[in-house]
Amino acid sequence: MVVANTEQPQPLDRTPPSTTSKKNTAILYRMYKARWIYVALIPSFALLAVFKLYPAIDAIVKSFYFWKTSNLALIRFVGFDNYAKLLGDKDFWTSFGTLSIFLVWGFITTFAVVMPVTYLVFKLGEGRWGKFVQRMYVIPMMVPAMVGTLYWRFFFEYNFGILNTGLRGLGLESLTHVWLGEKATALPALLFMGFPWVGGFGFLILLAGFQGIDEALHEAAQLDGASPWQIFLRVDVPLIVPQARLLIILGMISGIQQFGTQMIMTNGGPAGSTTVPGLIMYKTAFTYSNLGYGTTMGVALFAIIMVITLFLNKYVRRMD
Amino acid sequence: MNSNASRIRTPRAINVAVQLILIFSTFFPFYFMLISSVKNNVQISQSYFLPVLPLQLENYGLAFQKVITYLYNSTLICTVSALGVAAVSCLTSYVFARFEFPGKNGLFNLLLAFLMIPGVLSLIPSFALIARMNLTNRYWGCILPYIAFGQITFVFILRTFIEQIPRDLFDAATIDGATHPMVFRYIVLPLSRPILFSLVLMNFLANWNDFIWPLLVLPREKMKTVTVGLYAFTDVQQIQYGLMFAGFVIAAVPLILLFALNMNAFVRGATSGAIKA
Numbered sequence: 001m002v003v004a005n006t007e008q009p010q011p012l013d014r015t016p017p018s019t020t021s022k023k024n025t026a027i028l029y030r031m032y033k034a035r036w037i038y039v040a041l042i043p044s045f046a047l048l049a050v051f052k053l054y055p056a057i058d059a060i061v062k063s064f065y066f067w068k069t070s071n072l073a074l075i076r077f078v079g080f081d082n083y084a085k086l087l088g089d090k091d092f093w094t095s096f097g098t099l100s101i102f103l104v105w106g107f108i109t110t111f112a113v114v115m116p117v118t119y120l121v122f123k124l125g126e127g128r129w130g131k132f133v134q135r136m137y138v139i140p141m142m143v144p145a146m147v148g149t150l151y152w153r154f155f156f157e158y159n160f161g162i163l164n165t166g167l168r169g170l171g172l173e174s175l176t177h178v179w180l181g182e183k184a185t186a187l188p189a190l191l192f193m194g195f196p197w198v199g200g201f202g203f204l205i206l207l208a209g210f211q212g213i214d215e216a217l218h219e220a221a222q223l224d225g226a227s228p229w230q231i232f233l234r235v236d237v238p239l240i241v242p243q244a245r246l247l248i249i250l251g252m253i254s255g256i257q258q259f260g261t262q263m264i265m266t267n268g269g270p271a272g273s274t275t276v277p278g279l280i281m282y283k284t285a286f287t288y289s290n291l292g293y294g295t296t297m298g299v300a301l302f303a304i305i306m307v308i309t310l311f312l313n314k315y316v317r318r319m320d
Numbered sequence: 321m322n323s324n325a326s327r328i329r330t331p332r333a334i335n336v337a338v339q340l341i342l343i344f345s346t347f348f349p350f351y352f353m354l355i356s357s358v359k360n361n362v363q364i365s366q367s368y369f370l371p372v373l374p375l376q377l378e379n380y381g382l383a384f385q386k387v388i389t390y391l392y393n394s395t396l397i398c399t400v401s402a403l404g405v406a407a408v409s410c411l412t413s414y415v416f417a418r419f420e421f422p423g424k425n426g427l428f429n430l431l432l433a434f435l436m437i438p439g440v441l442s443l444i445p446s447f448a449l450i451a452r453m454n455l456t457n458r459y460w461g462c463i464l465p466y467i468a469f470g471q472i473t474f475v476f477i478l479r480t481f482i483e484q485i486p487r488d489l490f491d492a493a494t495i496d497g498a499t500h501p502m503v504f505r506y507i508v509l510p511l512s513r514p515i516l517f518s519l520v521l522m523n524f525l526a527n528w529n530d531f532i533w534p535l536l537v538l539p540r541e542k543m544k545t546v547t548v549g550l551y552a553f554t555d556v557q558q559i560q561y562g563l564m565f566a567g568f569v570i571a572a573v574p575l576i577l578l579f580a581l582n583m584n585a586f587v588r589g590a591t592s593g594a595i596k597a
Binding site for chain 2: 027030031034037038040043044045047048050051052053054055058059062117120121123124129133135136137138139140141142143144145146147148150151154155160162165169195196198199201204205208228253256257259260263264278281282285286291294295298299301302306309
């Protein structure tokens with residue numbers, strides 16, 4: 001790839017602010033001089049245009065169509081029919097309740113479990129124990145996520161599963177359940193997955209945050225007679241707000257879209273008790289072959305994600 | 321830090337104890353999968369939580385025959401994708417970091433704006449597109465979208481990195497008559513190797529763990545990736561749990577090796593996006 005030598009930009013003032021046509025020629029001239037730069041950017045933008053922009057536009061267009069897969073040609077414009085149907089789709093909207101339980105639970109584990117434990121790891125310092133503990137929490141991130149999920153599916157399995165076998169071993173046969181198949185236990189089981197939740201991305205981000213705090217602040221607080229507990233609440237917690245904010249924003253945006261775990265563990269059941277909007281969209285499109293209606297759900301989710309992102313940017317970004 | 325810690329010994333001992341309990345809970349699944357992978361079903365029911373002899377090592381042989389195809393597919397897809405992302409991103413980052421041209425900021429913001437398009441919006445039309453391009457059950461059906469989307473954060477981080485390289489280095493090279501490919505090869509590449517390597521690792525891991533997209537695009541048995549293969553594997557092999565766990569272990573080993581050998585690069589990569597956010 002040869003990129004022609006391009007000079008640094010000419011001072012803009014060289015073209016006096018006289019007529020617009022002169023200015024336009026100057027810009028065109030500069031663009032002409034930079035033509036090889038634009039050529040160099042083609043690979044990036046062409047890939048994005050084909051595999052990201054086009055499908056996104058197509059999604060909005062197809063949300064106005066009746067479109068079934070079994071036969072890709074079966075497609076016809078139906079105006080707002082899909083949207084009208086979606087507004088009355090009780091399953092879709094009630095699944096937002098389940099989704100919010102997953103999201104809220106994610107934040108509870110992050111800030112009530114992962115954050116305090118990460119702080120304790122930080123307090124161990126960078127010595128032998130500290131390094132060892134840090135590494136132990138990072139290693140599980142390297143195991144394929146699917147292996148972890150399938151382990152938990154086995155954990156809750158009725159006949160051979162770890163939970164029921166453990167209960168039977170303790171003589172608590174009466175407490176055994178078809179954990180993933182009973183309406184009362186399926187959702188709590190999914191929330192328990194991943195116990196004790198420490199590790200992963202949140203751990204790394206928060207640890208980096210604590211490590212970035214100036215040690216002098218701790219010493220000053222200590223000299224002023226602050227207890228370790230006070231130091232944690234008054235010094236460290238306020239200073240990792242940027243990291244917490246990042247975890248909230250990323251957790252929200254990725255959490256709304258995530259449905260793989262539910263699909264693998266329960267496929268949304270029993271009786272829709274663990275289903276989330278993304279999974280309903282997936283099934284509508286790929287199990288029931290209703291691509292048009294599925295796309296409409298995707299557009300609705302997109303709109304909701306946009307609103308939440310704007311809201312978070314407005315309020316959470318200025319939390320400090 | 322250390323002087324403080326030695327002054328208050330008891331809290332530190334409690335802290336270590338808490339961590340050890342949590343680490344035990346975190347690693348219990350791996351212990352369980354390892355010991356169960358060398359048992360048959362009778363041995364599992366007789367000695368559930370403890371290792372037992374004789375070891376059923378043939379589980380590994382049988383599981384390997386199945387999993388090897390998935391491992392091959394995932395390795396191929398993730399390697400080509402990571403190299404492709406690196407190539408495209410290096411070019412684009414270098415251009416954005418080192419040149420001034422009309423529309424530079426607009427184009428860069430446009431690139432970042434693609435991050436705002438969520439996967440749920442484009443999933444169904446993307447699949448239809450891949451089907452129309454005849455890329456289902458072909459590696460490119462995964463690789464091309466992975467490159468397209470993986471490059472955004474890559475460019476974002478790498479551009480900032482290249483911009484931070486002292487100007488003098490570039491000026492000196494230019495005076496000595498170095499062309500841009502030479503500047504890239506002899507200045508940018510050596511200096512950015514650590515961050516580049518971290519970004520490649522993170523990209524590799526993200527694609528390795530992807531589930532929904534390969535499930536849709538590569539459904540044929542011979543084309544399945546590790547995630548999709550294991551998902552189907554457990555349905556067929558319900559009865560032989562030892563075999564199932566042996567498959568899990570084999571599927572996990574390459575990734576653990578890759579990352580355990582590059583632990584620091586991995587941690588740097590995982591946190592690199594956050595610094596700028």
